[in-house]
Amino acid sequence: MVSRVIPVENFDLIIFGGTGDLARRKILPGLYRRFCAGQMPEKARIIGAARSEMDNDAYRDFVRVAVTEFGGKTASEANVLEEFLQRLHYVPIDARGDGGWADLAKLVRKDVVRAYYFSVGPGLFGDLAARLTKHGLADDTVRIVVEKPFGRDLASAKALNQALAEHFDESQVYRIDHYLGKETVQNLMAVRFGNMLFEPLWNSQYVDHIQITVAETVGVAGRGGYYDKSGAMRDMVQNHLMQLLCLIAMEPPSKFEPDAVRDEKLKVIRALDPVDHHHIVRGQYADGPDGHSYRDDAENLRSFTESFIAMRLNISNWRWAGTPFYLRTGKRLKARSSEITVVFKDAPHSIFGAEEGRHRNMLSIRLQPNEGMTLDVTIKEPGPGGMRLLDVPLDMSFADALGPDAEDVPDAYERLIMDVIRGNQTLFMRGDEVEAAWAWTDPVIAEWEARNDVPKPYEPGSAGPEDAMMLMHRDDRRWREIKT
Template sequence: MTKSSTRQSDHPPFAFVLFGGTGDLAMRKILPALYAAHRDGLLAPEGRIVAVANTALDTSGYLRWVGEHVKPHISGAAFDDSVWRSFLERMAYVVLDASQPEAFSVLRDALDTGRGRRIYYLATGPALFVPICRALASAGLTEGSRIVLEKPLGYDLESSNAINDAVGQIFNEDQIYRIDHYLGKEAVQNLLALRFGNSLFEPLWRREWVESIQITVAEELGVEGRGNFYDQTGALRDMVQNHLLQLLSIIAMEPPRSMDADAVRDEKLRVLRALKPLLGDEIRHNVVRGQYHVGAIKGASVCAYHAEQGVGQGSTTETFVALKAEVESWRWAGVPFFLRTGKRLAGRLAEIVVNFRPVPHSALGPTALRPGSNRLTIRLQPNESIRLSALAKQPGMGMTLQGVHLDLAFDQFFQQDRMEAYQRLLLDVIGGRLALFVRRDEQEAAWRWVAPIIEDWDGHASPPKPYASGTWGPAAASALLARHSTCWPEEEN
């Protein structure tokens, strides 16, 4: 194993119970993250991983399954065969139908031999969250434990509250970890450091100096075989209600008194509650929804959303959303926040762009008055970085201004390996750190804000606007920004 900054003996023992242990999320994200933590010496030697699913396998068969499905998601340089073998020694497998409470006695028997705090990770559909929690309680397996809930937590405000009410009857709020993996990304952590660790930006981080803020989370992929799930969810519920609003709340929050979990989450909650409601005609004026049609991604033809497996004919589910939000506070009044997310777009990209206002008067020509001349770009993926754009004099005669960049590429500046989002978040669950997880009142405030948009679309709204796969979405998303005399970054050249 590689050296870690702390000894294994400093890390608490645990029993990590992974429901949905044969599922896609477990194979692509959770188990690779646990392997990385094991490789880096960040898991206690006594820590155990118990995978739970209803696939008929014994433990040896499950370990072969894991070898086939998890290894492709671990980069070659990060994989070590001897470390992998020792990682598998932590694992056991329990065949269990999560909808049958009486079957949980098998899980209880498997856990009775273990040490440490029990952590239940529900990598299942939300319909199983409440049955699993109730079955765990009936089997006497909840005392002192922690539970991790994956998104989406419900379908709307009512269903989200129903799940939270039921889970809250069994687990205390400080036992519940609602995970949003974007909060574990290194660049998001650096956004907090940038804002609250440097006096340079704080005086500028307000309406007097910020013209607009853009948040983009774009995917090249389509629904990738998850048509049955996605057609009941859509981009607004899948991405805006959680990922994008969480990023917005971190950008717009006031400085917390400390980095304690509730201090940070209190400030995020204030932002979510200060979001100006979108109602009636405001929805149709400030929200764009789209759906991808045929097109090409990196030269390869791809099908329309309607042709995806599991998608209903004539479906009006959105695969793209762009909208304008406003935070009604003294710091941000009048500053538009433009949010955008979609599938089958021109590139894989997650970034936050803070556009500062141009100088009020320029003696150096019109270049200094051009929007976007002064800009801070925080890129979350694919390559985490921070870029500050400014103007400088071009060498030579005269005073010709040219855009220049100050770049911080984390992989070049910091020599140590970066920790992936899921690894950081899983270690926080094991260590009992809640700051990077969503509190119930945050989640409720986010659902409450998107609820009128959902109701409008379910009512009399027009169908999603079509856009060709491999583009940046429907033209209406560009028109939305044009009405505010700005544009998306890729449209500037």
């Protein structure tokens, strides 16, 4: 299979926080893999900028270690790695002062694509934006990449948007959510809008309900300080799960273009009904045989922060009225799994008799691990003895379907960074989209705080609190099993 790759122009990518954990684990190894794939033009450069005092050689040593550890199989190609490292430069910088900015201004070129990656906490976004302008490093052609969390509520999100808007147009700001860079997430749009088979059925007339699950086996140890102030609602639902919900529920955009796609996503968020507290389950993992409780990991023995959340949502528009969406996400669950399942309604009449029970078609889109899709269809069970029905999966994993080409599929950060260089904002969140998500999320959190809501304990390695199972059982539905 020959893939069509849109070439990129020469660029200077400046990574603020260039020695941080995200840069070390994701950004720099991802750029190296794109270099190995031939997607980095001859004169493209990467410039690290951080507080640490080091020169170019020391930074290249830092990146060499990072790529060797996180770069995958191509990291063993020493000659290629050394060629990549020659593209790297480093400038010590003071984000809140003037130190290092003159040196950076001398280094950055004006005749290539310039992208500034804010791989730092949101508290520094405004400072960096102001200093880029002050030192002549910003004009209407540069691009700004900002990481989540983009605020912790509507007020702070508006403040961050305003801080960036003082220096940059919305068309220059790329709010990155790595979930949108996953191959299978983008395939949601291809499956829906590229196949006549599914789109006519993608509505409340034929869909019984939709489940979105993002389950993790890890706890919060090592990042408990951040997580305890955030919780699953702010850390996962407001951004990752909300984005998946938008892609699965949105109307067909007129074109596959950034604003056309993001307009339709925004309509979904604005159509969300307020969620009743009876339709939300909050959980917190308890002591388990193989590890500490959430409170131990968060180092807060009186914490009421949720590490798990499940909820039922309704979208008030013509396409989805009456079709519930069930979302769940949590830490220390039985398996690492991200999956969207579209459960279609029963046939209006069964000619095979009530004894055959319920048989439903289900389309499951696996985001991780083993990315792919499964369509469950009903067939006759082989053998004599009458018409006995059986549900079987039509399974397509990318690894099986694409063969060796599946290994070359870029990870989320690789794809999204290259989209920044190309100037393609389709897979990035717009400011009004972020604010709309917080406007829906804030009242839910405020109600928990007003009621002094206490999360339900659940055993590590389980599927979450029993109340989450009951959330579905009350509607005569079942969660799709989180498979190990």
